Amino acid sequence: MSSEEGFSSAITDWLFINSWWLLLPFIMLLVVAAFIVAFVLLLYMISPLISPKPLKLNGAHVVVTGGSSGIGKCIAIECYKQGAFITLVARDEEKLLQAKKEVEKFAINDKQVVLCISVDVSSDYSQVENVIKQAQEKLGPVDMLVNCAGTSISGKFEEVEVDRFKKLMEVNYLGSVYPTRAVITTMKERRMGRIMFVSSQAGQIGLFGYTAYSPSKFALRGLAESLQMEIKPYNIYVTVAYPPDTDTPGLAEENKTKPLETKLISETSGVCQPDQVAKIIVRDAVQGNFNSSVGPDGYMLSALTCGMSPVTSITEGLQQIVTMGLFRTIALFYLGSFDSIVRRCMIQREQSKAANKRE
Numbered sequence: 001m002s003s004e005e006g007f008s009s010a011i012t013d014w015l016f017i018n019s020w021w022l023l024l025p026f027i028m029l030l031v032v033a034a035f036i037v038a039f040v041l042l043l044y045m046i047s048p049l050i051s052p053k054p055l056k057l058n059g060a061h062v063v064v065t066g067g068s069s070g071i072g073k074c075i076a077i078e079c080y081k082q083g084a085f086i087t088l089v090a091r092d093e094e095k096l097l098q099a100k101k102e103v104e105k106f107a108i109n110d111k112q113v114v115l116c117i118s119v120d121v122s123s124d125y126s127q128v129e130n131v132i133k134q135a136q137e138k139l140g141p142v143d144m145l146v147n148c149a150g151t152s153i154s155g156k157f158e159e160v161e162v163d164r165f166k167k168l169m170e171v172n173y174l175g176s177v178y179p180t181r182a183v184i185t186t187m188k189e190r191r192m193g194r195i196m197f198v199s200s201q202a203g204q205i206g207l208f209g210y211t212a213y214s215p216s217k218f219a220l221r222g223l224a225e226s227l228q229m230e231i232k233p234y235n236i237y238v239t240v241a242y243p244p245d246t247d248t249p250g251l252a253e254e255n256k257t258k259p260l261e262t263k264l265i266s267e268t269s270g271v272c273q274p275d276q277v278a279k280i281i282v283r284d285a286v287q288g289n290f291n292s293s294v295g296p297d298g299y300m301l302s303a304l305t306c307g308m309s310p311v312t313s314i315t316e317g318l319q320q321i322v323t324m325g326l327f328r329t330i331a332l333f334y335l336g337s338f339d340s341i342v343r344r345c346m347i348q349r350e351q352s353k354a355a356n357k358r359e
């Protein structure tokens with residue numbers, strides 16, 4: 001045996017006998033990584049079990065409250081384009097007929113029907129129950145209910161008339177409870193269906209000027225979560241949509257009296273077109289996604305505010321886990337900038353008030 005051979009075998013002996021444990025952290029890291037990969041793969045294998053089967057809109061009966069204007073009308077058009085039968089629900093009959101004509105332009109076959117029903121969804125449950133019954137007699141059981149009727153008021157807390165707080169709760173919250181209550185029994189019997197609630201980004205964060213509006217939109221989330229847990233075994237899926245400012249007659253009306261602060265803060269998320277918003281919402285409802293958001297800010301807000309809401313895909317859950325900390329960090333900067341907008345507006349107002357007094 002040469003002396004060189006003796007030397008190298010001495011090294012290997014030393015490594016194996018004395019220092020193999022130096023590799024231990026790496027081995028453990030490898031095992032942990034392998035476990036994580038195996039776990040994620042397993043999750044993906046079972047994902048078809050937790051993701052609902054998409055709803056076929058062709059031939060389905062879709063009821064859209066608030067379907068005579070803005071986002072609701074665009075949702076109706078989007079469903080009609082995919083072959084659905086539509087019931088439009090709103091109060092003003094003229095607007096309803098006008099919307100019906102617009103929707104009918106997008107027919108894809110000659111069997112499709114658009115039905116109009118005039119009712120106030122927020123005032124009397126038995127009336128709402130009645131009109132839903134009528135609609136079901138004409139177009140068959142409801143496959144998808146879109147709760148989009150709603151309205152908004154913005155203003156400083158002490159400047160909003162006290163009865164407006166009640167009004168918004170009635171229209172935006174109870175106006176979604178009643179139609180849902182009227183369709184749920186049949187959906188459970190048929191073991192299928194979709195229920196959609198149109199909330200708002202202002203239903204995920206409370207903002208200056210929305211003390212009356214935001215709570216009515218937050219309420220929908222509580223309703224949706226509770227209801228989803230009850231009806232999932234019946235194969236009924238709930239979607240909550242959180243659109244940003246969207247270019248509709250409703251927004252134009254709201255803008256007439258919107259405080260400067262609210263305008264500046266909302267600009268963060270920009271203004272969307274109602275047909276884009278409708279496309280996204282309908283896609284999510286068809287897939288049975290619990291959450292439906294629009295744009296990058298909407299995506300971040302939804303991941304950030306997911307709380308204990310149900311997940312409908314593995315990817316969604318993993319994304320929430322991974323991004324939560326990062327998005328909270330970004331959110332703190334946004335909150336800081338909102339606070340400074342509010343402070344700047346206050347100072348400016350006080351200065352101009354003082355200047356006015358001097359004159």
Ligand SMILES: NC(=O)C1=CN([C@@H]2O[C@H](COP(=O)(O)OP(=O)(O)OC[C@H]3O[C@@H](n4cnc5c(N)ncnc54)[C@H](OP(=O)(O)O)[C@@H]3O)[C@@H](O)[C@H]2O)C=CC1
Nearest residue numbers: 066068069070071090091092120121150200245246248250
């Ligand atoms: N536009 C936006 O920036 C955003 C809107 N949203 C929400 O989306 C929904 C639609 O908004 P948008 O399209 O802007 O609104 P619009 O004002 O353009 O349309 C509202 C619709 O709801 C109907 N409606 C209102 N009150 C009642 C009621 N009591 N009973 C029955 N129908 C009613 C209206 O018809 P009629 O008056 O004839 O009854 C109309 O068809 C609302 O819930 C809103 O809060 C969410 C985020 C952003």
Ligand SMILES: CCCCCCCCCCCCCCCC(=O)[C@@H](N)CO
Nearest residue numbers: 152200201202244245266269297300331
């Ligand atoms: C990671 C964190 C990201 C945070 C982004 C925050 C963006 C806030 C913008 C809020 C816009 C509110 C729009 C309300 C629209 C509405 O419902 C009314 N127009 C109805 O008429």
